[in-house]
Amino acid sequence: MSQQRAVKTDSKLEKILAAGHLAVTSECGPPRGSDPDVITHKGNMLKEYVDVVNITDNQTSMTRMCSLAACIRLKQLGVEPVLQMVTRDRNRIALQSDILGAASFDITNVLCLSGDHQSFGDCPNGQNVHDLDSMQLIQTVRYMRDEGKFLGGDDIKRPPKMFVGAAANPFADPFEIRVPRLAKKIAAGVEFIQTQCIYNLDKFELWMKQVRDRGLHEKVYILAGLTPFKNAGMAKYMRSRVPGMDVPDDVVKRMSDTPKEKQAEEGLNICIESIERLKQIEGVHGFHIMAIEWEEKVPEIVKRAGLWPRPEVS
Amino acid sequence: MAQSVAVKTRDTENVSIEVPLERPSEWEPEILAFACHYCAFAAADLSGVMRLSYPYNVKIIRMPCTGKLDQSYVLRAFERGVDGAFVAG
Amino acid sequence: MNMNTPTNTQKRGSVLIVGGGIGGMQASLDLADSGFKVHIVQKESSIGGTMVMLDKTFPTGDCSMCMISPKMVEVARHPNIELHTLAQITSVDGVPGDFKVRVIQQPRFVNKDKCTGCGLCEEKCPKKTHSEFEQNLAVRKAIYSEFSQAVPNTRVIDRSICLYLTKGKCRICEKVCTANAIDFEDKGREYDLEVGAVILSPGLKRHNPWLHQELGYGRWENVVTSLQFERILSTSGPFSGEIKRPSDQKHPEKIAWLQCVGSRDPHNANPWCSSVCCMYATKQAVIAREHDSNIKPSIFYMDMRAFGKDFDKYVDRAKNEYNVAYRRSMISDVREDPETQSLIVRYTGDDGKLTYETFDMVVLSIGLEPHSDVHEFAKTFGIDLNNHGFAETSVFSPVSTSREGIYVTGTFQSPKDIPETVMQGSAVAGSAMSLLGEARGSEVVEPVLPPEKDIEGTDPRIGVIVCHCGINISQTVDVKKIAEDVKNLPGVAHSEDMMYACAQDSQAKIKKLIDEKNLNRLVVASCTPRTHAPLFQETIREAGLNKYLFELADIREQCSWCHMGENEAATKKAGDIVRMNIAKVNRLEPVTTDSVPVTPAALVIGGGIAGMTASLSLADQGFAVHLVEKDKALGGLLKQVRTTLEGAEVQDFLRTRIYDVEKHPKITVHTETVIEKSEGFVGNFNTSLSNGKQIEHGAVIVATGGEEYKPEEYYYGENRYVITQRDLELNLMEKGPEPGSSYVMIQCVGSRQEPVNYCSRICCQDAVKNAIAIKEKDPNIPVTIIYRDIRTYGLREDFYRKARDLGVLFIHYEPDRKPEVTPMGRGVSVTTYDYMMRRPVTFQADYLVLSTGLRPHPASEDIGRRFKLTRNADGFFLEAHVKLRPVDFPSEGFYVAGLAHAPKNIDETISQALSAAGRAGVLLSHDRLGVSGIISKHDRDLCMSCLACFRVCPFDSPFIDKDGKVSHNEVKCTGCGICSGICPAKAFQVNNFTDDQMIAMIDALTENIA
Amino acid sequence: MIVGKQKPLDEIWSMIKSHKNVLVLGCNTCVAVCHEGGNKEAEILSSLLRMRASQEESGIAVTNSGVERQCEHEFFDSVKDAIEAADAVLSTACGIGVQFIAEKFPTTVVYPGLNTTFLGAVEKIGVMKEKCQACGNCVLGETAGICPVARCAKRVLNGPCGGSTKGSCEINKEVDCAWQLIVNRLNALGQMDRYETLAPIKDWSTDRAGGPRKQIREEIQE
Incomplete structure (x- = not known):
């Protein structure tokens, strides 16, 4: 496994990764309402089986409970959250103040994203912000942490100690700039990456090879994103409707060839097989299992993929 | 106002079109034609040469080409009471 | 025979044209437009010839009358053309350039x-x-x-x-x-005419099928000739376009066309092929189905000869879209079923069995043949006829007869289609211009006109003349009432009715009225402006008024003639029409037309036979010519051809032609040169060449030629026994046929199948020529030609018969069952399915000869783009009008000749080259190019250069000027007004169609209802 | 140039139908070039409104006129009394013209005939596309001449985002992904090495976000 690296924050995820273990993270979407139990229920389910849990920030521009509140709920449950922040909805003042808010609850992981365009969500007529873009947000969080200063230049009393992450989509166009873009994010200060869900393993391996060629896998922890198919319909939807998603035809065919009642199980098998194959790829430091509205299956996946029990770090 | 009815056409879902009012018997419509000198105007001449007969309430304005038509001609005609206009070229 | 023989006598600036068909008319217009006096002598009471009898024409389906009647009106009205109808020539004396002819007029x-x-x-x-x-x-x-x-x-x-x-x-x-x-x-009269040249275009007679009693023409009522069927189709014909059986006027459902009636029939009719019947039969079948969709047409033929441009596509459309049934079998006789008067026909079906089929009507596709009095005609003009009774001409000078100064055009030279006839019309005009070059303009009198009255700032004083036209208008429209009603309309100074406004005396009266009443504008309410407006415009011009201060209200064709019996409504409508035109004329302004200088020189692109012939003809007419050839030497594709089908030596002719071109003082040859940059417009082009030369010229002739298709099929290139017709001609010429060897030829290699779906027109002739050459040298060498259709059209049919007589085998193949070739030790074996014996047959061939077609020259793509000349889907240049302007491009000043336009034979290329030179000669003969009055005027102050006009003008007349703003080139403008329709700033107004004039007409029309 | 789109006739009619005497005023520069609000379109619109009025038997009088540009004081002199005679003006200029009339004729009601849409270029006749947002602080020097602020749906300054597929933006196949164009151009110019330099956080104070802007040329100011 990769060698030890210095730990800069109290983030459990950073410690696990620095210790060279394969990290496992998951994701859950906060409710479209104020009921906290949705978070606590999902938190408890994932607690034993993953190291940290991402909380999405108004994913696909659908208005939901804010990511910060859900993270605080998880924190109170003893589950380490990853605060996702999109630059679509807040300008630089709101972003910095939310980071401080999260830091005050010792939330130590943040994922910087541009966010989906508001026309996908429930308020297509709304104005978007995009004061910063995702890379500039990475710079901002690292500046607040390492320099202890606001963007405006003033000092921050008790600066936030966040382990900074970002997303990466090896399958979006134009393919030839996807690795340079990762390099750019690293230059901006990103420390861990959670990739888009992987179905085209060949293309991912090619991307990883190019990452390794530039030695980027030693500069950033890369977590391979996975989403098991519940049924053939979901596979077809992901292939055609979700931008930047690369679902090869043979995977879709494999799903649609299996009879209806067995398709969920087949989806999980594909996920497990992918994890086995991803384990062999040098530079993959862990898995980000996004079981959208299927969180209950994460334990089974983690167990069957031989990633259980989770390592203990102090 | 004229009522309209929804009609399903080949490539669009129900498009609403005005239902034409039924025609009062003694009504004489005023029709105006904008004809291109080389083809439609010549065709009108030929129908005369062959003594074909057609209703008299159409009058023809000669133009160098139908491309010369300006919306303001047609609108002017409608504003001044013309009931129907066609462009032929 | 050299193009330009010096004669000592003084030359006359006039030409006699015998025969007023489309060929004669084209020649007369070209000559008259370029300053020659023309006399047309016509036997019948009206000009028009055969074309006016046709309903529609192939391959576009345009209506024949709409195309030819404007030409006829132009001929009748042209000041330099004099019509001698019901007249014939009895004698011709004198020398080229100065003939005296005697005319007898009935x-x-x-x-x-x-x-x-x-x-x-x-x-x-x-x-x-x-x-x-x-x-x-x-x-x-x-x-x-x-x-x-x-x-x-x-x-x-x-x-x-x-x-x-x-x-x-x-x-x-x-x-x-x-x-x-x-x-x-x-009593008629007899008189002499002195002319410089004589052009014979008497056309041809249709074969009278009465000779073939077995086909039943004249016995069975429902057997009609193709020309009768053409009249049946025509809306101005006997049944006004409704297809009916002559016997019982019922609508026929099944119609059969029998091809080659009187043609390709040496025993009891004419041996030649009349070239046009296959195509007009297809057209008639298509148009019949358009009239009445439950008609089921069948065509019985030997070879479907669709050799012209886009002809194959037309026949394919007839087969697939109009499901015309084509049966490859000849009908020997037609019997009638007495009760139904339908006709029974007998032929061998596809399954080989004898089949009887009943048809409601049978159309005999009759061929063309010389007039019965052709020998006496030839004696009068002192010209030789060939053995078939057509004018004797040579392949290399297809429009010159045996007598110098006397030319021939159209079907009298050989059976041909309308475009070839029109081409030869312009070609003979070009040849006559070369002969009489210096006498141009000598017999043409320019009418002297009084200076135009200046009506600036004066109020409108309109004269209104309402015409009775005998009873044609007055029987339906109360002419007097209209004259009375408009008397005191604003601007009207005088109004009266006249019996015949267009008669000579009325014209004189109008001129007097203009002077007496000091009128400055005129409205005449009578027939159609399209034919009679020029007449009145000339009259008011002769009275000192600018000719554009006039409008003709059409109350005959568009009112009285089509509302007969509804006098009250018709009078009201006529009143509206007259008031509308008075409102417009109130706002008319005088239009001054300027003109642009014309550089009397031509640029010819392509030094093949087409480019050289056009250059020589133009140079002989007295114009400077710049001939640009991309290769090292002149000659083009013809350098690889040894003899013509008729056996004439090509290389000798080519050498003399190159010699003539290189030594002609007026021609500058630029070899190994291409066009660098070219700009300007008709009459004023400026082109820089790759050899650094900068030339100014007024016309461009595109003769970029073609290229032979290098086949990939049938092992060509891999097996040395597989050669092309060119290779065969070469080694026949050098070594002659190999004794004891055998030859097999395959036709249509690389032609007549998608994506190259056109006939290259020359390969059948090449195959037959080479086959005859082999057989004549050694009769027992087997030669077999595997073909789809043998298209030796026109007088070339003789050679097809000669090949069969010499024992050449002809076997038909279908595109879906092409011959298969398997290479052997020596030579190849060829297997093909024989439709006669209904089984495959195999030949051992020492040589397999492929008849490959022609493709457009790759250079035409660059020339097309550079001069914005469009090309059709196959890559050949697109002419302005397929029938009536076959050598012009849509944009003025550009002409095409030779293979660049479409595949054609040597004589047709030479005709088209002479034609292009004739057309260019007409343009270059003017030292200034008058700009028409009805054009669009551009007001630069209103224009904001939004470029909308720049993008939509079909004639590229708006352009971005040096100051970055849009300007308008009036010479290129045809006055269509599309620019003024789209201009957001109303910066464009078309003379006599300005927005305020149009609005005034609309207001006048809607006065009584607004 | 400034591009606008005529409002639907129903919306315009509902605006003006309560008035007695309406003047439709065209503007003969930018919105005339895109055939939406020029003097000619004003004439057509007024004719349509007159016909609508007659269909609904309302006694409204609709006249039309036009000026060269509705963003310059002096051009209004020629139509001053026409405006004052009307109790409402329907201006088919862009938003600038409508507000200019409101400023110059305080007691005259003014309505917009157009929706001003964007600053754009004429791709081909009849097709206009947005190219610039006037952010006041141009980055085109760094992005090979293609603006991510105006032409990327999420104004990503270090793009492309994860949603770019086959050269199109995630929101709509018809919209080009600006960053795909930038990458193509950088490739064409052989400047791909510049792709990895991080674009700094942008100063939006010069943009509309910084408040309505004013620009003064000292030397020609009266």
């Missing part, structure tokens, strides 16, 4: 100056007879005009049947004629 019995063509006499004449024009399917009177749009449309009395002229009774026509134009004392 009496017309109607005074052409008085007769206005109103047609009252014809209506009242009691004596009827068969109408020759309607092919005896309808009747005409003793006093008649050949067809409704005859030119001149003066009536003529047929003295063989006129009751007065035969029995001294009747004279009704004289009584009813309000213009007292009837003159029974007319």
Whole structure:
């Protein structure tokens, strides 16, 4: 496994990764309402089986409970959250103040994203912000942490100690700039990456090879994103409707060839097989299992993929 | 106002079109034609040469080409009471 | 024979044209437009020839009359053309450049100056007879005009049947004629004409199928000739376009066309192929189905000869879209079923069995043949005829007869289609111009006109003339009431009605009125402006008024003639039409037309036979020529051809042609040169060449030629026994046929199948030529030609027969069952399916000869892009009009000749080159190019250069000027007004169609309802 | 140039139908070039409104006129009394013209005939596309001449985002992904090495976000 690296924050995820273990993270979407139990229920389910849990920030521009509140709920449950922040909805003042808010609850992981365009969500007529873009947000969080200063230049009393992450989509166009873009994010200060869900393993391996060629896998922890198919319909939807998603035809065919009642199980098998194959790829430091509205299956996946029990770090 | 009815056409879902009012018997419509000198105007001449007969309430304005038509001609005609206009070229 | 023989006598600036068909008309217009006096002598009472009898033409389906009637009107109205109808030539003396001809004109019995063509006499004449024009399917009177749009449309009395002229009774026509134009004392006359050159375009007679009793023409009523069927199709024909059986007027469902009636039939009719019947039969079948979709057409033929441009595509569309059934078998006889009067036909079906099929109608595709009096005709003009009775011409000078200074065009030279006839029309015009070059303009008198009255700032004083046109208008429209009603409209200074506004005396009266009443604008309410506006415009110009201060209100064709019997409504409508035009004329302004200088030089692109022939003809006409050739030497594709089908030596001819071009003082040859940059417009081009030269010229002739297709099929290139026709011709010439060897040829290699779906027209001739060459040298060498259709059209049919007589084997193949070739040790074996014996047959061939087609030259793509000349889907240049402007491009000043336009034979290329030179000569003969008055005027102050006009103008006349703003090139403008329709700033206004004039017309029309 | 789109006739009619005497005023520069609000379109619109009025038997009088540009004081002199005679003006200029009339004729009601849409270029006749947002602080020098602020749906300054597929933006196949164009151009110019330099956080104070802007040329100011 990769060698030890210095730990800069109290983030459990950073410690696990620095210790060279394969990290496992998951994701859950906060409710479209104020009921906290949705978070606590999902938190408890994932607690034993993953190291940290991402909380999405108004994913696909659908208005939901804010990511910060859900993270605080998880924190109170003893589950380490990853605060996702999109630059679509807040300008630089709101972003910095939310980071401080999260830091005050010792939330130590943040994922910087541009966010989906508001026309996908429930308020297509709304104005978007995009004061910063995702890379500039990475710079901002690292500046607040390492320099202890606001963007405006003033000092921050008790600066936030966040382990900074970002997303990466090896399958979006134009393919030839996807690795340079990762390099750019690293230059901006990103420390861990959670990739888009992987179905085209060949293309991912090619991307990883190019990452390794530039030695980027030693500069950033890369977590391979996975989403098991519940049924053939979901596979077809992901292939055609979700931008930047690369679902090869043979995977879709494999799903649609299996009879209806067995398709969920087949989806999980594909996920497990992918994890086995991803384990062999040098530079993959862990898995980000996004079981959208299927969180209950994460334990089974983690167990069957031989990633259980989770390592203990102090 | 004229009522309209929804009609399903080949490539669009129900498009609403005005239902034409039924025609009062003694009504004489005023029709105006904008004809291109080389083809439609010549065709009108030929129908005369062959003594074909057609209703008299159409009058023809000669133009160098139908491309010369300006919306303001047609609108002017409608504003001044013309009931129907066609462009032929 | 050299193009330009020096003669000592003084040359005449006039030309005699014998025959007023489309070929003669084209020649007359080209010559008259370039300053020559033209005399057209026509045997019948009206010009028009065969084309006016046709309903539609292939391959576009345009209506024949709409294309030819504007030409006829132009001929009748042209100041330099004099029509001698009902006339014949009896003798021709003199030398090239100075002939004296004697003309005998039959009496017309109607005074052409008085007769206005109103047609009252014809209506009242009691004596009827068969109408020759309607092919005896309808009747005409003793006093008649050949067809409704005859030119001149003066009536003529047929003295063989006129009751007065035969029995001294009747004279009704004289009584009813309000213009007292009837003159029974007319004796006709005899007179001489002195001309510089003579052009023979008498056309041809249709074969009379009465000879073939077995086909039943004349016995069974429902057997008609193709020309009769053409009249049946025509809306102005006997059944006004409704397809009916002559026997019971019922709508026929099954119609059969029998091809080659009187053609390709050496034993009891004509040996040659008439070239046009396959295509007109296909067209008639297609148009019949368009008239009546439940017609089921079948065509019985030997070879489907669709060799022209886009002809194959037309036949394919007939097969697939109009499901015309094509049966490859000849019909020997037609029997009638007495009860139904339908016709029974017998032929071998695809399954080889004899099949009987009943048809409601049978159309005999009759061929063309020389007039019966052709020998006497040839004697009069002192020209030789070939053995078939056509004018004797050579492949290399296809429009010159055996007698110098006498030329021939059209079907009298050999059977051909309308575009080739029109091409030869312009070609003979070009040749006559070369002969009489320096006499141009000598016999043409420019009318002297008084200076134009300046009406600036004066109020409108409009004269309104409302015409009776005999009774044509006044029987339906109350002419006097209209003249009265408009008397005190704003701007009207005088209004009166006249019996015949277009008559000579009325013209004089109008001029007097203009002077007396100091009128400055004129409205005439009578017939259609399209034919009569120029007449009145010239009259008011002669009275000192700018000719654009005039408008003609159409109250005959568009009112009285189509609302007969509804007098009250028609009068009201006519009143509206007259008021509308008065409102417009109130706002008319005088239009000054300027002109642009023309550089009397031409740029010819391509040094093949087409480019060289065009250059020589233009140089002989006196114009400088710059001939640009991309290769090292002139000659083009023809350098690889040894002899023509007729056996003439090509290389000798080519050498003399190159010598003539290189030594001609007026021609500058630029070899190894291409066009660098070219700009300008008609008459004023400026081109820089890759050899650094900068040339100014007024016209461009594109002769970029073609390229032979290098086959990839049938192992060509891999097996040395597989050669092309060119290779075979070369080694036949050098070594002759190998004794004991055998030859197999395959036709249509790389042609007539998608994506190259056109016929290259020359490969059948090449195959037959080479086959004959082999057989004549060694008769027992087997030669087999595997073909789809042998298209040796026209007089080339003789050589197809000669090849068969010499023992050449011809076997038919279908595209879906192509011959298979397997290479052997020596030579190849070829297997093909024989439709006669209904099984495959195999030949051992020492040599497999592929007849490869022609492709457009790759350089044409660059030339097309550089000069914005469009090309069709196959890559050949697109002419302005497939039938009537076959060598012009849509944009002025550009002409095409040779293979760049479409594949063609050597003589056709030479004809087209002469034609292009003729057309270019017409343009370059003017030192200034007048710009028409009805064009768009651009106001730069209103224009904000939004470029909308720049993008939509079909003639590229708006351009971005040096100051970055849009300017408008009036020379290129045709006045269509698309720019003024789209211009957001209303910066464009078309003379005589300005927005305020159009709005004024609309307001006038809607006065009583607004 | 400034591009606008005529409002639907129903919306315009509902605006003006309560008035007695309406003047439709065209502007003959930018919105005339895109055939939406020029003097000619004003004439057509007024004719349509007159016909609508007659269909609904309302006694409204609709006249039309036009000026060269509705963003310059002096051009209004020629139509001053026409405006004052009307109790409402329907201006088919862009938003600038409508507000200019409101400023110059305080007691005259003014309505917009157009929706001003964007600053754009004429791709081909009849097709206009947005190219610039006037952010006041141009980055085109760094992005090979293609603006991510105006032409990327999420104004990503270090793009492309994860949603770019086959050269199109995630929101709509018809919209080009600006960053795909930038990458193509950088490739064409052989400047791909510049792709990895991080674009700094942008100063939006010069943009509309910084408040309505004013620009003064000292030397030609009266």
